[in-house]
Every structure is written in C-alpha cells, then in structure tokens.
Amino acid sequence: MFAVYAAEPNADAPLDSLTVGERPDPEVPEGWVKVKVTAASLNMHDLWTLRGVGIKPEQFPMILGCDGAGTLEDGTEVVLHSIIGDPTWSGDETLDPKRTLLTEKHQGAMADFIVVPARNAVPKPEGITPSQAAVMGTAWLTAYRMLFTKSGLQPGQTMLVQGASGGVSTALVQLGRAAGMTVWVTGRTEEKRNLAEKLGAHAVFESGARLPGKVDAVFESVGEATWKHSMRALRPGGVIVCCGSTSGPNPGADLQRLFFLQLSVIGSTMGTRQELADLLSFVANAGISPEIGLELPLEQATEGFRAMLDGDTAGKIVFTH
Structure with a gap:
C-alpha cells in the first residue's frame, strides 16, 4: 500500500x-x-x-x-x-x-x-x-481538554491564548469563542494576530504586551518565552493550563506570585476517547470550521x-x- x-x-x-x-x-x-x-x-x-x-x-x-x-x-x-x-x-x-x-x-x-x-x-x-x-485527534482534542475539562472556565470569563497560529492555539480560539468566552490572543506577527481575529478572537496583542486587564485563565503551549507574561496576566486565583513548551521547558517559576495570588498551574495532555466524541459533537453542533x-x-x-x-x-x- x-x-x-x-x-x-x-x-x-x-x-x-x-x-x-x-x-x-x-x-x-x-x-x-x-x-x-x-x-x-x-x-x-x-x-x-x-x-x-x-x-x-x-x-x-x-x-x-x-x-x-x-x-x-x-x-x-x-x-x-x-x-x-x-x-x-x-x-x-x-x-x-x-x-x-x-x-x-x-x-x-x-x-x-x-x-x-x-x-x-x-x-x-x-x-x-x-x-x-x-x-481533531491531537491538536483539537488537546485544546478541548484544556478548555472544558481542566480550566474550570465559565462562559463570559476571559481567556488568554499564548501564540496565535499553531494547531492547539487556533482550536482554542475557535472553541472558546463558540463556548461564550472572551478570547484574547498574543501573536508574534501581524499576520498571526490577524488570523486569530478572523477565527473569533475578541482582542489580539503583540507577544509580551501589557494587557488592558487581568484574565481568568491562560492557555500555554509556548513555555519559556511567554511564561512570565502568563503569570503576570492572571487575576488572583486564576489558572494556567499548559500542554507544551515549544520555546523551552524551563520557565522562571515566579513562586512568590504563585502562592501569594493563589494561582494554579495545571498540566494537560491529549484527551480521552469520550472527550474526542464530545468534541466532534460540539464542533458539528456549533458549526465550527x-x-x-x-x-x-x-x-x-x-x-x-x-x-x-x-x-x-x-x-x-x-x-x-
């Protein structure tokens, strides 16, 4: 064959x-x-x-x-x-x-x-x-588990996606918008930020930019290059959900901010068969392309x-x- x-x-x-x-x-x-x-x-x-x-x-x-x-x-x-x-x-x-x-x-x-x-x-x-x-089976399933199983976000809350154009990131933007989240995205280039806007992001920013407010959750797949920005972006009690570290696996932990603001850092990998079935139904029912x-x-x-x-x-x- x-x-x-x-x-x-x-x-x-x-x-x-x-x-x-x-x-x-x-x-x-x-x-x-x-x-x-x-x-x-x-x-x-x-x-x-x-x-x-x-x-x-x-x-x-x-x-x-x-x-x-x-x-x-x-x-x-x-x-x-x-x-x-x-x-x-x-x-x-x-x-x-x-x-x-x-x-x-x-x-x-x-x-x-x-x-x-x-x-x-x-x-x-x-x-x-x-x-x-x-x-659906890897990038979209990873995004689905991060958002719906791990983050604890509710419709109307604000999420930040670090990195605008990768498979997981684009899936997070589309899923978050369809689920009623306020979706903010960072991107290194204007082209990548434009793509995020086209996919439904409510606001886009240059990588590392000062944001207009704090967010409820940050979705991380970049790692070292964006980690400090992710920690600073969170409201007290907020959560980072991390599925990867494409820029490096050893970020500065910023432990004082972690414990003083009672932040959470949650790891997430892939997803289950049931989550894949649920993802497929959600995408079909919501008309997501x-x-x-x-x-x-x-x-x-x-x-x-x-x-x-x-x-x-x-x-x-x-x-x-």
Whole structure:
C-alpha cells in the first residue's frame, strides 16, 4: 500500500528520512479494525518521530500520522483516537502509564490503510468533512481538554491564548469563542494576530504586551518565552493550563506570585476517547470550521512537512487521498 513513513531516525535532518512509497498491507489483530484512510493531518509529533524522539530505533520504518479519518469496511465513517492504551486499564487513558500514541509503537495514518483497536475508531458525525475530522485527534482534542475539562472556565470569563497560529492555539480560539468566552490572543506577527481575529478572537496583542486587564485563565503551549507574561496576566486565583513548551521547558517559576495570588498551574495532555466524541459533537453542533492552513494530496507530503518545519503555515496541514 502507499504510505508516508520515517525510514530511520535522523536527529539533525529529519526530512532526509522522510520516505514516500510502498509499505506492506497491515494485518488485523483480533479486536482491531481496518480503516481506509481518507485524510490525515500533520503534527509536530511527526517531526519528532523523524528525529527519533519518543520512538525506539527498532520501531523503524514507521508510517507517520497520529491523526486521521476514514471508513470501516462496512462503510462507517470514523475518526481516529490516537491514544492506544493497555487493554486492562480502566479510567482516563491519558493517565495510563503504558499508553502510546500512533506512530510510537503502532503504524500511523499517512497510508492507504491503518489498523487500530475497535474503540479507537470513533464514529464521525454528519456536518464535519473528512479533512476537518482528521485534525481533531491531537491538536483539537488537546485544546478541548484544556478548555472544558481542566480550566474550570465559565462562559463570559476571559481567556488568554499564548501564540496565535499553531494547531492547539487556533482550536482554542475557535472553541472558546463558540463556548461564550472572551478570547484574547498574543501573536508574534501581524499576520498571526490577524488570523486569530478572523477565527473569533475578541482582542489580539503583540507577544509580551501589557494587557488592558487581568484574565481568568491562560492557555500555554509556548513555555519559556511567554511564561512570565502568563503569570503576570492572571487575576488572583486564576489558572494556567499548559500542554507544551515549544520555546523551552524551563520557565522562571515566579513562586512568590504563585502562592501569594493563589494561582494554579495545571498540566494537560491529549484527551480521552469520550472527550474526542464530545468534541466532534460540539464542533458539528456549533458549526465550527477548523482552520486548515494547507491541504495537499498524500503524494505531496514532503511539501507539507517542509512547510511545518519552516513554520510557513497557520492552522493545520492535512493530506488527502
């Protein structure tokens, strides 16, 4: 079958190990299902896989793509839930110590077919296209959990999204606006800030700018470059929800502000199958159109990977069949 895969780890030149070509058709273990992929989206995780981060050398070659949408053999349209957990685990699968993501141990979605446990094929609601569904499983699911499960925000409260154009950030803007939050966003460039406004932000600011007031929650995926600003932006008793640290993992903690103003810092990673199902229903019912910055046929995947590596896109990158 046709696939886009990492031939081997390459820490210094990840695109050198990106391969577009043929791979064997997958076998279907008991309790798993075969999905004919119609669309798959690109995540930073795929670049980390190409670099050999979070994956053992013996796992290569590895088909890329955490996220995707497709059809079962009976024609049912489904969205992939990318967390593969221990079958004996009960409860929140994001806390399962044996959990793994697609492309870490199991082959990914950038191929004609993928096999996943039956529970990881979540029915796609009407009103969402395959390309839109393909962006839901990582960035949008992460944003949904941050906002609705972790933050404690109520409609009408004010949220600040640090960084305007990434997949999680654009999802937070669109979800927050649809849920009735007042959405503020920071961005490094005018182009990125304009995108946030187009997606529904009520106000946009340059990175690190003094804000007109304090916010109830800050959504962080940047880390060191924005952390001090995030701490200063919060009202007493406010919360930072953090899902990543793209600019560095060692921010100045500002502990005096943390305890004196009784701030909360909450970590958040991915989401559960139920949260994905709820996200899909919310997006369909609210008529949200996820921001897709670049859509290409799978055969042109190298162009999409290069755009992500160079930071040339706003919104998600999707490959279609």
